[in-house]
Amino acid sequence: MTEPRLRIAVQKSGRLADRSGELISGAGLRIIKGANELLYRIENQPIDLLRVRDDDIPTFVADGVAELGIVGYNVLAEHFPDRDLESMIVQRLGFGSCTLKVAVPNDVDYTGPQWLEGKRIATSYPNILGKWLKDHGVTAEIVEMRGAVEVAPRMKIAHAICDLVSTGATLEANGMKATDLVLKSEAVLIKAPHAPAPELAHTYDMLLRRFDGVTASTG
Numbered sequence: 001m002t003e004p005r006l007r008i009a010v011q012k013s014g015r016l017a018d019r020s021g022e023l024i025s026g027a028g029l030r031i032i033k034g035a036n037e038l039l040y041r042i043e044n045q046p047i048d049l050l051r052v053r054d055d056d057i058p059t060f061v062a063d064g065v066a067e068l069g070i071v072g073y074n075v076l077a078e079h080f081p082d083r084d085l086e087s088m089i090v091q092r093l094g095f096g097s098c099t100l101k102v103a104v105p106n107d108v109d110y111t112g113p114q115w116l117e118g119k120r121i122a123t124s125y126p127n128i129l130g131k132w133l134k135d136h137g138v139t140a141e142i143v144e145m146r147g148a149v150e151v152a153p154r155m156k157i158a159h160a161i162c163d164l165v166s167t168g169a170t171l172e173a174n175g176m177k178a179t180d181l182v183l184k185s186e187a188v189l190i191k192a193p194h195a196p197a198p199e200l201a202h203t204y205d206m207l208l209r210r211f212d213g214v215t216a217s218t219g
């Protein structure tokens with residue numbers, strides 16, 4: 001019989017990949033980059049890294065395919081708009097920080113959420129935006145886009161956008177300005193709803209302690 005192994009779902013490549021790898025290495029796990037790009041083994045612990053698109057991480061963890069996962073809070077919130085996210089989150093990780101904001105062309109005299117009434121807003125986060133609009137009593141049309149949201153107003157696809165912002169350089173380059181804050185985000189460590197197999201409980205507890213230690217020391 002093969003020994004059971006814990007799985008941590010991580011972004012394969014992208015903005016969170018390097019820092020996720022550093023957290024894992026910082027916790028003393030030695031990653032072996034195997035021929036299987038989807039699954040990297042940890043040499044010194046019964047743990048594997050499941051390397052996937054970040055959008056798949058919430059589902060994999062919620063379904064118990066992986067016991068733990070590292071993902072942006074924005075992706076988690078979009079994926080599970082109706083769930084109690086705090087019960088899934090083990091800890092906030094202090095990297096991958098960004099904000100989801102409403103942005104409008106520079107020449108718009110934005111007066112607050114009510115300005116959006118009856119307008120079209122392009123976003124990759126329709127669930128989060130939909131909730132925010134509802135909370136503010138605004139009825140607007142949401143245009144879902146997978147990428148290049150910042151070009152939507154110029155292309156006359158939308159009057160405004162709701163997108164992630166970190167430095168603001170992308171908005172500036174596209175003649176737009178950020179307005180209302182919709183969501184603050186950073187990478188979070190999430191856990192499956194069920195406890196790990198009893199043989200893995202010790203490894204699991206050790207891992208959570210170490211992640212906590214690494215995050216505390218790197219601020």
Ligand code: PRT
Binds near residue numbers: 166167
């Ligand atoms: O391939 P995969 O699906 O796994 O990756 P992805 O392309 O969906 O995501 P990726 O790697 O771009 O981002 C992963 C996570 O990083 C996001 O879900 C956020 O939690 C976090 N993050 C932090 C960001 C940013 N900062 C960020 N600035 N994600 C995206 N951006 C984009 C933003 O959408 C905009 O286009 O960067 C642009 C704005 O940046 P500034 O600096 O110009 O404001």
Ligand code: ZN
Binds near residue numbers: 053054055
């Ligand atoms: Zn993605």
